[in-house]
Amino acid sequence: MFELFNIGIDEENVGFMIESNPNIRDMSSEEILDRVELLNQIGCDERKIRNILIGNPWYLDRCISDVVASINKLNELGLTRIDLMIDDNPMLLNVDEFEINDFVNSKLEEGYDMDEIIDMIDENSNVIVE
């Protein structure tokens, strides 16, 4: 949990994060650092990482391979700068690959083309779960 302080999240926000996701209290340093490292790899700097974790404390107990699969899916669709997308919608990290597929497929069925669907996600990534 001290890792959260190390990346600059203040005590008040760490408290809010734990209230929302009490599992954080039982997480090992390794588990937290693995998830912080993944955000680093996506291109997030410390400022973004702080914003993301404060906004979405549930990300910390997500399974890393699930998150990687979703990010790969977004890349595959042609979406770029996923770091910015996540910074603006930290909840995007809770979306699974199959949810992205389901969203894309449902929009294709509604008659949208791929470019329009990608734009929808790009404008407001929350549409995937809305």
Next chain:
Amino acid sequence: MLKDVLLNLGLSNEQVEKVLSCYILESFKEETLVNKVKEIFNFLESFGYDKNQIVKIVASYPSIFSFSIEKLENKINELMEIGYKFEEIKGMVLSASHLLGHGIDNIKKKINFLESMGYTKEQILKITFMAPKIYGFSTANMSIMMNNIMSLGYSKKDFVRITVLNPNIYCYDFNTLKTRIDNLVELGYERKQVLQMILHTPQFFCYNLSSIKERINFLEEFGYTKSQIIQLTVKNPFIFVFSKDTFKEKINSMKALGYTNLQIIKLTMEAPNVLSLTIDNIKKKIDDMKVLGYTKEQIIQMTSKFGSIYTYSIDNMKKKLKDMISLGYTKDQVLALSFSFPVLFGLSFDNLKEKIGFLKSIGIDSIILDYPNHLMQSVELMYARYKYLTLEKEITIDESNAYLLFKGEKSFNKSYGVCKSDLLEKYNYDIDVRQKEKQKLKELK
């Protein structure tokens, strides 16, 4: 004589037969055995077990009558030296009395082996407390189970996670576990999803098919589509832990609060964690939010859109509203904004401050009152597009055409022939604004 003593102590005829046919006890004279039986019963009683528990222990492990009290006391002390608490040992002996028959060197050897498999000492104590039968398995069998589980597509780390959360997996027949996976695939899940569910909630590995089907039927009857049920349960297999009645009760209570079936479905799809809250917690949150200034109807609508609100503390929400007011909006505006865009509560203040600060600097901050979704776009892209449109396209951005800053990438590219990454590189918010501000602050200091 021994038979009568055992019957008097509460063992059934069948249990007595089991004790009498224990070959280790054959070498003892009957009189000696009678004394030993009484001694062991008194010893276990002094441990805090009740009569039924003692009968369970001795009936499942009659060899205990061949032990001296000293040997039993030593075993307890040795287990405590390994790291178990007295109460834990009591529970372990009750669920697997054979534990008393394992030599301490053998137990230590197993601990070393488990460490070599990737468990920490703390995890080993936890799993063997939860499933003391593990000490009865050979190291070869433990390796086989690990290899079998890994053959499903899990890593060694995954195997450790799965068994720490559900050590009883060691006690299952691997073919039965494999069949359970096949059964779920037949229900409509992808194999990959089933593996993911097991990794998230390993207890799920051991649920039987009929209870899973029963819960799925209930969700279907309530109004969830098959695809929603799969989505919901893949991400939250803990839903299968609830009994059908508990689930029904929770959902009925939510309906009584004013949610429609459709809203409940939407809310639980977005924030299934809400299902693990008590209805009193939910009611309290609604009351707290009313104090903040929302009506009950608004709260129902907001939480239907963004159910995660239920997991935010009221202090966190109060702070977010106060922060927004500090950015220049009135309380009514902030309440209206957060009502139409409840995701606001999930964004950090720094993030919001930068975006609103930038929009304010170009005079269009009021647009977010009408189009709060614009807050989902990064300040980096807002800035880069603004610079590009004003400097290169000589377009004056005001509220009437502010939407240009927030177009999707594909359509922006189609209109202007320039892509996001080029714009972000050319007009870099981090270099042009953040770093300059930092420099200014440094100079001021």
